[in-house]
Structure formats: C-alpha cells, structure tokens
Amino acid sequence: MKLKRGVALAAVVGLTMTLGACGGDSDSGSGGSGGGDEAPQGSIGVILPDTESSVRWESADRPALEAAFDEAGVDYDIQNAEGSADRMATIADSMISGGATVLAIVNLDSDSGAAIQERAASQGVQTIDYDRLTLGGSAGYYVSFDNTVVGELQGQGLADCLGDEDANLVYLNGSPTDNNATLFSEGAHSVLDEVSGYENVGEQAVPDWDPDEAVTIFDQLYTQAGGEVDGVYAANDGLAGAAISILERNGRNGEVPVTGQDATVEGLQAILAGDQCMTVYKSAKQEAAALADTAIALVNGEEPETTGETEDVDGDRQVPSVLLEPESITADNLDVVFDDGGQTVEDVCTGRYEAMCEDAGIS
Structure with a gap:
C-alpha cells in the first residue's frame, strides 16, 4: 500500500433536513431526521459485512454511523450482510433500486464487492469502500485506518x-x-x-x-x-x-x-x-464520521476531502482515501x-x- 499524505479530513457540519429512511428490511436500522431549506438531495446506503468476524460492526460502527447521519439530517439505510456475499448483493440491488445515490460497503471478498460496485456504477450510484479496500473494484473513495x-x-x-x-x-x-x-x-x-x-x-x-x-x-x-x-x-x-x-x-x-x-x-x-x-x-466514531463526511459530500455534489491515496494493485489505480491513525x-x-x-x-x-x-x- 502506497500513501501520499495530504490535507487532513475536514468535518462537514450544518446540514439538516427532514427525510424518511430509504427503505429495506424492518431490522435494517434505517433512519433520518432534521429540517431546513438546503438539504442533501440523495440518500446513502451502507452494507456492513457480518456479526461473526468482529462484534464491532453492530456494537460500534452501526450506532456511530446512525449518529453521524442523523446529525447531518441525511436519508440513509444501514444493513448487515450476515456473512453472505449473495445477501450483500441482494441488499445492494434493493438499495440501488430504492433510490440510493451513494453506496458504501465493507466487502466480504473483493470479487463480490467489485461486482456490486460495477452494478452501482451502471445505475449512476457512487460507491465508497468502507474499512476494506475492494481490489479490482471501482469505488471512488476509500475510508479506513492505515x-x-x-x-x-x-x-x-x-x-x-x-x-x-x-x-x-x-x-x-x-x-x-x-x-x-x-x-x-x-x-x-x-x-x-x-x-x-x-x-x-x-x-x-x-x-x-x-x-x-x-x-x-x-x-x-x-x-x-x-x-x-x-x-x-x-x-x-x-x-x-x-x-x-x-x-x-x-x-x-x-x-x-x-x-x-x-x-x-x-x-x-x-x-x-x-x-x-x-x-x-480503531475508533468507530472517527471512522464513521469520516465515512459520513465523505458520503454526505458526494450526496451534495461536492468533492470529499481526503488524506492521500491507496494503491489498488489488482485494479492498477490509486484510490482517493481517508486513512485514520490506529x-x-x-x-x-x-x-x-x-x-x-x-x-x-x-x-x-x-x-x-x-x-x-x-x-x-x-x-
């Protein structure tokens, strides 16, 4: 992994709106709140990988992401693939067809993750790799720790x-x-x-x-x-x-x-x-805030601020990244x-x- 250190991540603040969740399973943990005239014109889907590899996904990441999105007043849907690549693909298809404009995934493997990102791109949905880089994928941004x-x-x-x-x-x-x-x-x-x-x-x-x-x-x-x-x-x-x-x-x-x-x-x-x-x-609060800032910027048609680039060796490309310090x-x-x-x-x-x-x- 090759990094080019750059500007520090800047927080995105002052965004409020009133929107319902973009949909999904009844246990998906969707949410959204707020109010105001200038609101993000889109919604964010996040797919967590499982509940077995680490307890962090549900006990730390989900509540941190919900808090960050709620504070920004952005429409969102957070679901968990429960360790199944097929389930993750199904959730992604549902989020895309349900109107998500930004999709963030923690891939279960690079091949299935890349396929999800390809389908998202074909529908004009921007993608973010969260925590794990999808090798050979097409995510526009990568948010993780070093x-x-x-x-x-x-x-x-x-x-x-x-x-x-x-x-x-x-x-x-x-x-x-x-x-x-x-x-x-x-x-x-x-x-x-x-x-x-x-x-x-x-x-x-x-x-x-x-x-x-x-x-x-x-x-x-x-x-x-x-x-x-x-x-x-x-x-x-x-x-x-x-x-x-x-x-x-x-x-x-x-x-x-x-x-x-x-x-x-x-x-x-x-x-x-x-x-x-x-x-x-690895502070889930910091990582979730970084993902929220990146996703909300994309929803608003802005270019997210990054700290450098990460090499995708399979895709032969440099992915703009926000890398935090553990x-x-x-x-x-x-x-x-x-x-x-x-x-x-x-x-x-x-x-x-x-x-x-x-x-x-x-x-």
Whole structure:
C-alpha cells in the first residue's frame, strides 16, 4: 500500500433536513431526521459485512454511523450482510433500486464487492469502500485506518511483550479474502522479521475470521510446534480469544503474550487478566464520521476531502482515501478506549474483572 499524505479530513457540519429512511428490511436500522431549506438531495446506503468476524460492526460502527447521519439530517439505510456475499448483493440491488445515490460497503471478498460496485456504477450510484479496500473494484473513495500501521503496532506490541529473549512465534492471520488481513500481516512481519531471535514456527489464515475455526487452527499449529510457542500474533481480538483458550487448556495463558485488534470488551478483559498483551484501537466514531463526511459530500455534489491515496494493485489505480491513525492499547492505557467511548467501564469491569479494573485504577 502506497500513501501520499495530504490535507487532513475536514468535518462537514450544518446540514439538516427532514427525510424518511430509504427503505429495506424492518431490522435494517434505517433512519433520518432534521429540517431546513438546503438539504442533501440523495440518500446513502451502507452494507456492513457480518456479526461473526468482529462484534464491532453492530456494537460500534452501526450506532456511530446512525449518529453521524442523523446529525447531518441525511436519508440513509444501514444493513448487515450476515456473512453472505449473495445477501450483500441482494441488499445492494434493493438499495440501488430504492433510490440510493451513494453506496458504501465493507466487502466480504473483493470479487463480490467489485461486482456490486460495477452494478452501482451502471445505475449512476457512487460507491465508497468502507474499512476494506475492494481490489479490482471501482469505488471512488476509500475510508479506513492505515492497516499496515495496524500490523506494525501489533508486531511492535508483541515484541515489547516478549522482550529481548529468543522466541518461537505463531501467526494467526485474518481471512485470506480480506485485503486488510494481508496488510495487517505484512505490517506485523515488517517488525517481527527484523528480530533475529524470533522464529516463525507456524502461520495460517483463518477463513472468514471465524473464531471457532481459529480454535482448531491454533490447536493444530500449537501441536505441530510441540507446544514450543512463546508468542502469538493474532490479527484481532476474536482470534486472540481462540488462541488464549488453547493456551489455557495447556496451562500457559498469561505466560505466552498474544496480540489483538478492535479493543472489544473481551479483548480488554483479556488484557486486564494478563492473558492478552495488547490490542489495537480503531475508533468507530472517527471512522464513521469520516465515512459520513465523505458520503454526505458526494450526496451534495461536492468533492470529499481526503488524506492521500491507496494503491489498488489488482485494479492498477490509486484510490482517493481517508486513512485514520490506529492506537496501540495495553494495560497501561486502557483509558484511551473508555475516554473515546469505544467501550464503557460498566461493560468491561463486570464480574471478576471489577477487582482487576480497581487494581488498574479504572472506575
């Protein structure tokens, strides 16, 4: 991924209107509100990928997007493909035929995502890649975090937790159909491969980011390494939890540092318990605001402000992008997530974690 840093993202404010939702399933989470004479003349469709790869899509992204669109007074429809490329295509067709003028997707794979964008373009609908770049696609804009940096933070976090000792590492990568997972892994390897005392003793991608499948995969990798595993690169908190469950079965949880991503409730609790050494926080509020600003500008016939460009290697093109900066989270700075509203103290500090939070000075 090649970036050209440019101007910072500017917020779009002062837009109000009264419009109903553009339609969809009864559980789609559609909305829209406001009032005024100068209103956006169009509607925005957003398709989230699933509820399995990460809890963030419904617990963080959806409410953040709804808040941003409601504040702008723009007509919108947010739906979830529930892990089905066919369902995502059906939702996209419904949104397009229902009058969406801007469509943002988190693709399940680049091929199906590109097909959706091609159909949208044929109907004059502008498209945005949200969180994941669609390789070979035709989206006019890409809104995400710098995903190579995410991997670099994970790699550095694992190195910090391991210290200077020689170590055998296992890599539990994300879905092979997710371009972000490739960037995460590349970023992590760019850090960890430079440490001469680290040896890669096992590496495998987890299809569809499935935590249940990750349990089986990590168990096999751990066994193949003869249990001689000193550190685990796990691409997100769900995969981290899978690895931790196997380490716990072998009496080694808390002894073997594990990385993560998304700062989920479970991930933060694992950090408090000492089972996970770090996670990467990507503010859903920031990312949703960036998508809202980009989509609303397009609805208004304006050119969105971007921070640079991202290379689509399959499409041989540079995609105008808004790339945000992720943040490494350890036991020493958990308050970053709480202060930003990414999680609440009440959700994390429950049950046996209440005392851990008190010990960590979290209240």
